[in-house]
Amino acid sequence: MLLKLAGSLDALTAPELLPTIDRLVDERRTRITVQLEGLDLIDSSGVAAIVALYKRTRSNGGRVTVTGARDQPLAIFKLLRMDRVFAL
Amino acid sequence: MSNRVGNEGMIQLTCPADLRYRDVAVRAVAEACRLVSRSRYAHGSQESAVSSQPLDLSDRFAAEVVSAVSEIFNNIAIHGYRGEGSGDVTLELRIRGDCLVILISDEGSAFDPSQVPLPELDALPEGGMGIHIARACMDELDYTPGPPNVWRLIKYTSGFGRRQRHASSPI
Numbered sequence: 001m002l003l004k005l006a007g008s009l010d011a012l013t014a015p016e017l018l019p020t021i022d023r024l025v026d027e028r029r030t031r032i033t034v035q036l037e038g039l040d041l042i043d044s045s046g047v048a049a050i051v052a053l054y055k056r057t058r059s060n061g062g063r064v065t066v067t068g069a070r071d072q073p074l075a076i077f078k079l080l081r082m083d084r085v086f087a088l
Numbered sequence: 089m090s091n092r093v094g095n096e097g098m099i100q101l102t103c104p105a106d107l108r109y110r111d112v113a114v115r116a117v118a119e120a121c122r123l124v125s126r127s128r129y130a131h132g133s134q135e136s137a138v139s140s141q142p143l144d145l146s147d148r149f150a151a152e153v154v155s156a157v158s159e160i161f162n163n164i165a166i167h168g169y170r171g172e173g174s175g176d177v178t179l180e181l182r183i184r185g186d187c188l189v190i191l192i193s194d195e196g197s198a199f200d201p202s203q204v205p206l207p208e209l210d211a212l213p214e215g216g217m218g219i220h221i222a223r224a225c226m227d228e229l230d231y232t233p234g235p236p237n238v239w240r241l242i243k244y245t246s247g248f249g250r251r252q253r254h255a256s257s258p259i
Contacts, residue, residue, distance in 0.1 A: 008111070044218040051212050051213070054212070070146075071145050085212065
């Protein structure tokens, strides 16, 4: 399952992603790739949404891979030491 | 609104403390970052301050400042005004030769940022990261409860202030 995110993932837009996360978890998807090549800006709310997807999928025995983070989003993942978790 | 005092350019922006307006604030901050960079590399340049370019956060200085301001704006909109969008937030951007000074003020509920615990990063937190991000991204960050509540953020182009202040992991 490929989830492409673009633009801004922040306190305004992250709530729009939550139904998709719920659906992926309910479907018990075990291989999810979150592609961030098109993402320009992320904030703590956006990070929280991706972490929620990661944790809930892992609790189902699945795995989430995050790819393509660059510039500001990559910097935030590094600051929060999540670059190692997501192998960025 | 903008004006100039000596060598300091100032931009002031007031908008509703509503997340739908955050992008306006972010873009003003990103442009102010570019102006600081220009004053660093092109003294006496007549370059226009107006840009039609899309939001570009590939520059580390801009990425860090925008990250910090985004979190502070979120905090004011969500906690200060409890998401009701019932008040305003004012940004004052002071563009200096060696740094950008940002004052962010609001009339919402005050809080004590010193009581915000550091997030347990190894536990992959799903909240409580905003103030940590803001602190780590700026060289100086302080808060004066009001009304008005005033955040003061400073970012130096040289990174000197960061090294002096704390040992947080730089971006």
